[in-house]
Amino acid sequence: MENYDLIVIGAGPGGYIAAERAGHAGKKVLLIEKENLGGVCTNWGCIPTKSLLNSSKLYKKALHGEAYGVTAENVRFNLEKAMAHKQDTIETLRKGIAYLMKSNKVDVVFAEATLTSSKTVMADGKEYGFDNLFVATGSTAFVPPIPGSDLPHVLTNVGILEVESLPKNLVVIGGGVIGVEFASFFSAVGVNVSVVEMMDEIIPLMDGEFSAALRKSMSQVDFHLKAKVTKIDKTKVYFEKDGAETALDADLVLMAVGRRPLTMGLEKIGVDVAPQGIRVDEQMRTNLPGIFAIGDVNGKSLLAHSASRMGEVAVNTILGKPDRMRYDAIPWAVYTDPEAAGCGLTEAQAKDAGYKVQTATVQMRANGRFLAEQGKKEPGMCKVVVEEGSGLLLGVHMLGIYSSEIIHSAAAMMEMELRVQDIKEIVFPHPSVSEIIKDCLWAL
Amino acid sequence: MENYDLIVIGAGPGGYIAAERAGHAGKKVLLIEKENLGGVCTNWGCIPTKSLLNSSKLYKKALHGEAYGVTAENVRFNLEKAMAHKQDTIETLRKGIAYLMKSNKVDVVFAEATLTSSKTVMADGKEYGFDNLFVATGSTAFVPPIPGSDLPHVLTNVGILEVESLPKNLVVIGGGVIGVEFASFFSAVGVNVSVVEMMDEIIPLMDGEFSAALRKSMSQVDFHLKAKVTKIDKTKVYFEKDGAETALDADLVLMAVGRRPLTMGLEKIGVDVAPQGIRVDEQMRTNLPGIFAIGDVNGKSLLAHSASRMGEVAVNTILGKPDRMRYDAIPWAVYTDPEAAGCGLTEAQAKDAGYKVQTATVQMRANGRFLAEQGKKEPGMCKVVVEEGSGLLLGVHMLGIYSSEIIHSAAAMMEMELRVQDIKEIVFPHPSVSEIIKDCLWAL
Numbered sequence: 001m002e003n004y005d006l007i008v009i010g011a012g013p014g015g016y017i018a019a020e021r022a023g024h025a026g027k028k029v030l031l032i033e034k035e036n037l038g039g040v041c042t043n044w045g046c047i048p049t050k051s052l053l054n055s056s057k058l059y060k061k062a063l064h065g066e067a068y069g070v071t072a073e074n075v076r077f078n079l080e081k082a083m084a085h086k087q088d089t090i091e092t093l094r095k096g097i098a099y100l101m102k103s104n105k106v107d108v109v110f111a112e113a114t115l116t117s118s119k120t121v122m123a124d125g126k127e128y129g130f131d132n133l134f135v136a137t138g139s140t141a142f143v144p145p146i147p148g149s150d151l152p153h154v155l156t157n158v159g160i161l162e163v164e165s166l167p168k169n170l171v172v173i174g175g176g177v178i179g180v181e182f183a184s185f186f187s188a189v190g191v192n193v194s195v196v197e198m199m200d201e202i203i204p205l206m207d208g209e210f211s212a213a214l215r216k217s218m219s220q221v222d223f224h225l226k227a228k229v230t231k232i233d234k235t236k237v238y239f240e241k242d243g244a245e246t247a248l249d250a251d252l253v254l255m256a257v258g259r260r261p262l263t264m265g266l267e268k269i270g271v272d273v274a275p276q277g278i279r280v281d282e283q284m285r286t287n288l289p290g291i292f293a294i295g296d297v298n299g300k301s302l303l304a305h306s307a308s309r310m311g312e313v314a315v316n317t318i319l320g321k322p323d324r325m326r327y328d329a330i331p332w333a334v335y336t337d338p339e340a341a342g343c344g345l346t347e348a349q350a351k352d353a354g355y356k357v358q359t360a361t362v363q364m365r366a367n368g369r370f371l372a373e374q375g376k377k378e379p380g381m382c383k384v385v386v387e388e389g390s391g392l393l394l395g396v397h398m399l400g401i402y403s404s405e406i407i408h409s410a411a412a413m414m415e416m417e418l419r420v421q422d423i424k425e426i427v428f429p430h431p432s433v434s435e436i437i438k439d440c441l442w443a444l
Numbered sequence: 445m446e447n448y449d450l451i452v453i454g455a456g457p458g459g460y461i462a463a464e465r466a467g468h469a470g471k472k473v474l475l476i477e478k479e480n481l482g483g484v485c486t487n488w489g490c491i492p493t494k495s496l497l498n499s500s501k502l503y504k505k506a507l508h509g510e511a512y513g514v515t516a517e518n519v520r521f522n523l524e525k526a527m528a529h530k531q532d533t534i535e536t537l538r539k540g541i542a543y544l545m546k547s548n549k550v551d552v553v554f555a556e557a558t559l560t561s562s563k564t565v566m567a568d569g570k571e572y573g574f575d576n577l578f579v580a581t582g583s584t585a586f587v588p589p590i591p592g593s594d595l596p597h598v599l600t601n602v603g604i605l606e607v608e609s610l611p612k613n614l615v616v617i618g619g620g621v622i623g624v625e626f627a628s629f630f631s632a633v634g635v636n637v638s639v640v641e642m643m644d645e646i647i648p649l650m651d652g653e654f655s656a657a658l659r660k661s662m663s664q665v666d667f668h669l670k671a672k673v674t675k676i677d678k679t680k681v682y683f684e685k686d687g688a689e690t691a692l693d694a695d696l697v698l699m700a701v702g703r704r705p706l707t708m709g710l711e712k713i714g715v716d717v718a719p720q721g722i723r724v725d726e727q728m729r730t731n732l733p734g735i736f737a738i739g740d741v742n743g744k745s746l747l748a749h750s751a752s753r754m755g756e757v758a759v760n761t762i763l764g765k766p767d768r769m770r771y772d773a774i775p776w777a778v779y780t781d782p783e784a785a786g787c788g789l790t791e792a793q794a795k796d797a798g799y800k801v802q803t804a805t806v807q808m809r810a811n812g813r814f815l816a817e818q819g820k821k822e823p824g825m826c827k828v829v830v831e832e833g834s835g836l837l838l839g840v841h842m843l844g845i846y847s848s849e850i851i852h853s854a855a856a857m858m859e860m861e862l863r864v865q866d867i868k869e870i871v872f873p874h875p876s877v878s879e880i881i882k883d884c885l886w887a888l
Contacts, residue, residue, distance in 0.1 A: 013874060041874070041875075042812070046812065046874060046875050047812050047816055047875060050812070050813055050816045050817070050875055051816035051817075054512065054816055054817040055512040055513045055514060058505055058509045058512050058513075058514045059509070059513070059514045061502055061505055061506070062505065062506040062509055062514050062516050062519075065502045065503070065506055066522075066525065067525070067529055068498065068499045068502050068525070068526060068529050069499045069502075069503070069521055069522045069523065069524075069525040069526025069527075069529065070499060070502045070503045070506050070519070070520070070521060070522070070526075071518075071519070071520045071522060072506050072516035072517065072518060072519040072520070073516065073517045073518040074515075074516060074517040074518075075506075075514070075515070075516040076514070076515045076516070077513055077514060078510075078513045078514070078515060079513065080513075081510065081511070081512070081513040082512060082513025082514075083513075085511055085512050085513065085819075086816075089812075089815050089816045092815055092820060093812055093815060096810055303873075303874070304874040304875075305871050305872060305873055305874040305879075306871065308874065309871050312868075323869075329870070329871065330871045331871065331872070331873040332873060333873045333876065341873065366540055368486070368490065368491050368494070368533075368537055369494055371533050371536055371537060372491055372494045372495035372498055372530075372533045373494070373495075373498040375529070376536060402846070402849040404873060404876050405846040405849045405850055405876055405877055405878050406849055406850075406852075407873055408850075408853055408870070408872045408873060408876065408878040408879075408881075409852055409853035409856055411870055411871050411872065411873075412853055412856055412857060412862075412867075412870045413856060415866075415869065415870045415871075416860055416862070416866070418856075418860070422859075422860070423856075424756075425767075425859065426773070426852070426855055426856045426859045427749050427750065427753050427773065427774045427775065427855050427859075428749060428775070428852045428855065429747075429749055429775040429776060429777045429785065429848060429851055429852060429855075430457060430485070430490060430747070430748040430749040430752065431485075431490050431491060431494055431748070432777065432848050432849055432852065433849055434849050434852040435749075435852075437852075
């Protein structure tokens with residue numbers, strides 16, 4: 001039986017980054033993946049959705065370029081070509097990951113893995129021993145037991161990325177990031193889209209002011225909040241709101257109510273597994289020595305970049321380098337049209353945590369680049385949340401173009417625990433939408 | 445004679461920001477502007493060029509959307525509409541500045557200002573006294589004494605923003621930021637563009653590897669390096685290179701060889717004026733008490749955001765708050781297609797400064813979002829320059845989409861003197877092009 005310093009199960013952004021870093025550090029590493037390199041992120045999540053959303057944004061720009069001096073006739077959206085580009089992007093990235101594994105001397109086995117003991121893994125009929133195991137098996141779409149949820153036109157994030165023609169009426173069940181991104185894409189290319197959400201607002205991780213603004217700016221989508229889906233049939237989705245039942249036409253249904261961790265039945269070998277995922281400490285260690293759980297499977301932060309950082313923390317831990325996972329400066333982005341992004345605490349979260357806060361919100365239409373590229377009517381704003389007195393930056397929230405590329409600086413500023421006065425001395429390039437962060441701080 | 449705590453001459457991004465900050469702090473402020481609020485930046489520089497470049501990028505996207513699933517027929521560029529949008533953007537921003545002045549209780553006089561003594565200014569026939577004076581008069585295009593440079597079709601950045609029809613052949617004299625941005629715009633909308641540059645590479649502030657890559661990626665532009673324009677006539681521009689003379693067809697010529705400071709003849713009242721601008725210290729003070737010079741007029745850093753920061757430093761100085769102007773973490777961006785941006789030292793500059801350096805360059809096509817949105821063939825790369833041993837980040841250089849919105853984080857990291865290990869612990873959102881900075885650090 002071959003023994004590895006580290007076996008990683010699952011080649012998503014948690015698993016492959018961990019394998020790369022450990023391989024780079026000279027460890028003998030085996031990566032086991034049951035489907036494709038890149039996991040959900042590369043194959044059925046972050047990447048394909050961003051590819052499709054880019055296509056729908058290009059379509060919108062081609063349709064509405066006249067105010068900027070660009071006219072065109074017969075502007076059409078071709079789903080087949082958009083899907084082909086998406087597929088090409090995925091395959092190129094998979095090859096890139098394969099190359100990364102090879103160049104960092106990581107062995108890769110494509111098979112379903114099972115734990116045969118707390119020191120051995122079976123894959124493709126072969127048993128491997130390990131000193132350390134990273135469980136990076138991720139999560140899958142949770143499909144609630146709603147009558148009709150097993151009908152063939154009811155898809156999750158996986159199936160909807162393979163549709164061959166645009167539906168007429170799409171109903172999205174769940175107004176989280178996944179649901180709202182797909183709603184943005186399909187509504188932009190001419191599909192009638194409804195979103196049915198149980199909570200009183202979409203995208204719970206966002207500052208309430210911003211999620212409401214995003215919802216309003218997606219005016220082509222029919223949002224139903226505080227609404228509970230009761231039944232799906234071949235042509236309709238039924239929901240209940242305030243005691244009344246409504247039926248929405250649907251030839252395609254996306255189920256996007258949440259994710260459940262793929263915990264491999266590890267409780268059987270004694271791993272401590274909670275309903276939201278495998279329990280871990282700040283170094284991503286489970287209760288069993290040498291067994292770590294990183295990424296969605298521990299339920300701590302269901303974001304690709306959180307998984308990667310967890311992978312790094314776990315690798316540093318087995319290398320004996322002090323490191324720990326922190327959750328207070330993790331940025332997130334939603335690639336809707338308009339984009340949204342944030343990092344740190346919302347105003348409500350900061351108050352709940354006992355901070356005395358100051359906030360300022362600035363509209364992006366006051367920003368030179370935004371105005372030049374988006375005009376006066378496109379939505380866009382930025383809000384900062386700061387601790388009163390100390391001036392410590394607690395949160396940055398953005399809605400509008402480029403938000404997803406700007407927000408990493410907020411992560412850097414919060415990680416470094418910068419205060420308002422420190423940030424005021426940083427020079428931001430003009431004209432750029434990024435200046436809005438500084439403008440917010442001056443507006444406090 | 446009315447006396448002010450502060451008189452600011454020139455309402456560009458140096459002057460108006462200084463007036464705003466001082467007014468906000470309760471000072472009695474007068475802003476004197478001879479033309480339009482916003483100065484060169486808002487009216488004849490940063491903003492109008494970004495508006496036009498956005499239009500030309502939209503045109504390119506509408507023409508080449510097929511690979512992403514967007515087809516269109518009869519795609520046309522309408523200069524009149526693009527110019528109208530540009531003008532609308534300018535006017536909206538001017539109104540915004542006027543509102544800022546009003547809300548910060550800054551008096552504004554539109555007139556040419558002259559110094560009548562080291563304590564008084566004359567404008568529009570009226571004399572004003574000051575405790576402090578900020579000279580923020582900016583710069584203007586330098587027009588070298590080349591035969592034919594006074595012909596009516598030879599324009600500077602001001603005149604070219606008013607052209608009513610596209611030329612057939614544009615010759616740009618000077619391959620700096622201004623020249624290359626206009627070359628990018630006009631060549632994208634179908635004009636034959638040549639750039640004639642005396643130096644051996646375009647855009648001297650860029651890392652040599654990046655300026656060469658930008659030049660190559662603008663393959664539709666005919667670049668002539670180490671070439672000296674000798675004469676302009678009604679139909680041609682003549683240049684000499686390696687002893688041979690060449691003539692380029694030109695029905696429009698842009699003169700963009702450099703800028704000269706508008707120093708108001710201040711040497712007459714004893715201000716120390718050097719050829720590149722008014723001499724200032726780290727607090728922007730000239731040799732005369734109470735007289736400061738901020739922005740292009742001091743020749744220290746000809747960038748809008750440098751001018752704004754200088755304005756803040758000068759205001760803090762008169763408020764008695766310790767502050768000083770630093771030039772080592774000022775980002776810059778070039779809004780060509782593709783964009784470029786940078787902050788800190790290039791590899792060559794770092795070596796010249798005596799640093800032992802490590803560098804790493806990563807291609808953007810390895811980045812998920814870049815690949816999804818730009819495909820495999822668009823140019824893009826990022827380079828980091830780090831001090832060996834300490835790991836101190838010395839420079840970040842980027843070419844490719846979103847560079848201008850990402851680079852402010854490099855300014856923040858350099859301002860905070862972060863080291864490689866610090867930055868590796870920052871979480872960047874996935875998928876975003878901004879991740880390339882972290883990837884570069886891991887590639888070291």
